[in-house]
Amino acid sequence: MKELSLNVLDLAQNSLSAGARHITIEICESEEKDSLHIRIVDDGAGMDPDFLKRVTDPFVTTRTTRPVGMGIPLIKMAAEMADGQFSIQSRKGEGTELNASFRLSHVDRMPIGDIAGTVTTLIQGAPEVDFIYIRRTDSGSFEFDTGQIRGLMEGISLREPEVLGWIREYIAQGEAGVMAQEV
Amino acid sequence: MKTIEDLQKIREEMQSKISLRKDDGDSIRVVVGMATCGIAAGARPVLEALVDEVGRRQLKNVIVTQTGCIGVCRLEPIVEVFEKDKEKVTYVKMDPEMARTLVSEHLVNGRVVQAWTIGASE
Ligand SMILES: Nc1ncnc2c1ncn2[C@@H]1O[C@H](COP(=O)(O)OP(=O)(O)OP(=O)(O)O)[C@@H](O)[C@H]1O
Ligand SMILES: [Mg+2]
Numbered sequence: 144m145k146e147l148s149l150n151v152l153d154l155a156q157n158s159l160s161a162g163a164r165h166i167t168i169e170i171c172e173s174e175e176k177d178s179l180h181i182r183i184v185d186d187g188a189g190m191d192p193d194f195l196k197r198v199t200d201p202f203v204t205t206r207t208t209r210p211v212g213m214g215i216p217l218i219k220m221a222a223e224m225a226d227g228q229f230s231i232q233s234r235k236g237e238g239t240e241l242n243a244s245f246r247l248s249h250v251d252r253m254p255i256g257d258i259a260g261t262v263t264t265l266i267q268g269a270p271e272v273d274f275i276y277i278r279r280t281d282s283g284s285f286e287f288d289t290g291q292i293r294g295l296m297e298g299i300s301l302r303e304p305e306v307l308g309w310i311r312e313y314i315a316q317g318e319a320g321v322m323a324q325e326v
Numbered sequence: 327m328k329t330i331e332d333l334q335k336i337r338e339e340m341q342s343k344i345s346l347r348k349d350d351g352d353s354i355r356v357v358v359g360m361a362t363c364g365i366a367a368g369a370r371p372v373l374e375a376l377v378d379e380v381g382r383r384q385l386k387n388v389i390v391t392q393t394g395c396i397g398v399c400r401l402e403p404i405v406e407v408f409e410k411d412k413e414k415v416t417y418v419k420m421d422p423e424m425a426r427t428l429v430s431e432h433l434v435n436g437r438v439v440q441a442w443t444i445g446a447s448e
Contacts, residue, residue: 144365156361160394212362213363257370260371263374264392267373267377267390296333297341304377304378304380305339306333309333313333
């Protein structure tokens with residue numbers, strides 16, 4: 144993947160496939176601590192301990208169109224390449240939490256990229272699911288919650304292109320507000 | 327600056343229009359493959375271009391959706407078009423500009439862009 148926002152999109156698609164109704168995506172970056180941390184939490188079907196142990200292995204998948212699963216191995220590799228770590232916790236019937244950390248200044252750390260595009264794409268694909276996106280930096284934090292937006296829309300779907308266009312710009316601008324400089 | 331008030335304005339405008347997007351059997355469905363292989367090959371900007379172009383042209387009979395792996399990773403990004411009483415059309419190796427042309431040619435003018443279909447590429 145060329146940017147971490149694409150890994151996030153891919154991993155949140157796993158959450159959707161697992162039937163999640165609430166998905167939280169949190170990105171924390173700190174220049175002071177020289178760290179970047181991505182966390183994805185869902186309340187989907189979860190995985191049992193045996194499956195979970197094997198899931199970072201690129202041959203584990205429950206998909207049927209192709210015998211290998213790549214999503215989790217890819218983010219694990221991206222984190223480890225940048226002096227970071229990857230972990231995944233899951234409980235059958237409760238949900239899954241994924242954590243990937245990176246050394247912010249590491250030359251092999253992939254750029255975060257277009258997170259607004261990722262969140263908008265997720266909402267377009269599953270407008271009925273609650274997505275919470277949190278971005279933290281040394282200078283502050285920005286939070287976006289589709290549950291709140293849906294409440295304002297009085298039954299008009301978040302999938303409407305005009306609404307998606309607004310969401311995309313709103314997130315991009317919220318992010319710009321907490322960014323000290325370009326990452 | 328985008329504000330919550332802007333969103334409320336969008337909502338009011340949409341509420342005042344008589345017909346919202348309706349999903350009846352006559353709609354055209356445009357489906358983008360969004361599994362790992364699709365995403366890595368550039369499916370996200372293709373999806374965004376489709377949504378934007380359909381919105382800009384106010385095509386109320388078109389529904390853009392996403393699916394998992396379509397199964398031919400090396401031909402991603404893949405876009406499938408489903409129309410009532412017609413055969414499915416599968417576009418392969420798409421990019422955002424092609425996606426916009428697909429909307430004007432295929433969805434508006436009803437002309438399949440043969441050169442980009444899976445049949446032409448195989
Ligand atoms: N959030 C999740 N909740 C429940 N199960 C999950 C979750 N994430 C992954 N899994 C399980 O782990 C498997 C491997 O995931 P991974 O993303 O690595 O590959 P994949 O989704 O199967 O295929 P690919 O991502 O390559 O298209 C999935 O098939 C699914 O069964
Ligand atoms: Mg996956």
